[in-house]
Amino acid sequence: MKKLIAGVVLGVGLTAMAHGAGDPQAGEQNAAVCAGCHGQGGAKPVMGVYPKLSGLGEKYLYRQLVAIKSKERNIPEMTGILDNMSDQDLQDLAAYFDSQEMVVSQADxxxxxxxxxxxxxxxxxxxxxxxxxxxxxxxxxxxxxxxxxxxxxxxxxxxxxxxxxxxxxxxxxxxxxxxxxxxxxxxxxxxxxxxxxxxxxx
Structure with a gap:
C-alpha cells in the first residue's frame, strides 16, 4: 500500500512539473510579436537598449514576463503586448526564448x-x-x-x-x-x- 501511495504521489508530482514547464514549439507561435523589437529568436534586438532574450534561462524569463504583464515591472514599450496571454503562454514563451542561442557581442x-x-x-x-x-x-x-x-x-x-x-x-x-x-x-x-x-x- 505504501508503494502504491508513493507511486501516486510521485505521478501527481511529475504531472504537475510537466504541466508547469513551457513548450518551446508553442512559444514560437506567440513569439512573432516579439521579433519586431528583439529580433528573430530574441537574439538580435533592433536597438542596443533592448535586451537579447535568447538563452537567458527559462525561470528568469518566465518571472520577468509575469512581472511585466502584472505591471510590477513597468516597461512602456511592452504595454499591452502580454495582456491576452495566459500563464501557460508565458511559460511557453520563456521556454522558446531560452532554447535559442545567444549571439555574443564584441567587448570594447x-x-x-x-x-x-x-x-x-x-x-x-x-x-x-x-x-x-x-x-x-x-x-x-x-x-x-x-x-x-x-x-x-x-x-x-x-x-x-x-x-x-x-x-x-x-x-x-x-x-x-x-x-x-x-x-x-x-x-x-x-x-x-x-x-x-x-x-x-x-
Whole structure:
C-alpha cells in the first residue's frame, strides 16, 4: 500500500512539473510579436537598449514576463503586448526564448581588463561582489536559482539596467534587492566597463 501511495504521489508530482514547464514549439507561435523589437529568436534586438532574450534561462524569463504583464515591472514599450496571454503562454514563451542561442557581442578592448576584474573579483574596497558568483564565470547564469545568463547581452542594455537598479527604478522581483544593493556601489565607469566585458563573454 505504501508503494502504491508513493507511486501516486510521485505521478501527481511529475504531472504537475510537466504541466508547469513551457513548450518551446508553442512559444514560437506567440513569439512573432516579439521579433519586431528583439529580433528573430530574441537574439538580435533592433536597438542596443533592448535586451537579447535568447538563452537567458527559462525561470528568469518566465518571472520577468509575469512581472511585466502584472505591471510590477513597468516597461512602456511592452504595454499591452502580454495582456491576452495566459500563464501557460508565458511559460511557453520563456521556454522558446531560452532554447535559442545567444549571439555574443564584441567587448570594447580598452575596457576588458577593468570589466574582467569586476566581473570575476568584484571590488573589495567598495564591497562589490563578483558577478561570476551568481551569473557563472562564463556568464551562463544559474538556471535553478533564476539568475539570468548574461554573457553576450547588449552592453547598452546592461548599462541601462544596472543604473535602473542603482536608482531603485528597477525594483521588481525576488532578486531585485540583491541587484539594487550591488549596483548602489558601482560607479558609472565601473558599470560601463563590466557591461562591455559581459557583452563579449562566452
Amino acid at each position: 578592448p580598452d575596457l576588458v581588463d577593468q570589466g574582467s576584474a569586476l566581473y570575476r573579483g568584484g571590488n573589495l574596497a567598495t564591497g562589490v561582489p563578483a558577478c561570476a558568483g551568481c551569473h557563472n564565470p562564463q556568464g551562463n547564469g544559474n538556471a535553478p536559482a533564476g539568475y539570468p545568463a548574461l554573457g553576450g547581452q547588449n552592453a547598452e542594455y546592461l548599462t541601462k539596467q544596472l543604473k535602473a537598479y542603482r536608482e531603485g527604478t528597477r525594483n521588481a522581483g525576488s532578486n531585485a534587492a540583491i541587484m539594487m544593493d550591488v549596483a548602489s556601489k558601482l560607479t558609472d565607469a565601473e558599470i560601463e566597463a563590466v557591461s562591455s566585458y559581459i557583452s563579449g563573454l562566452n
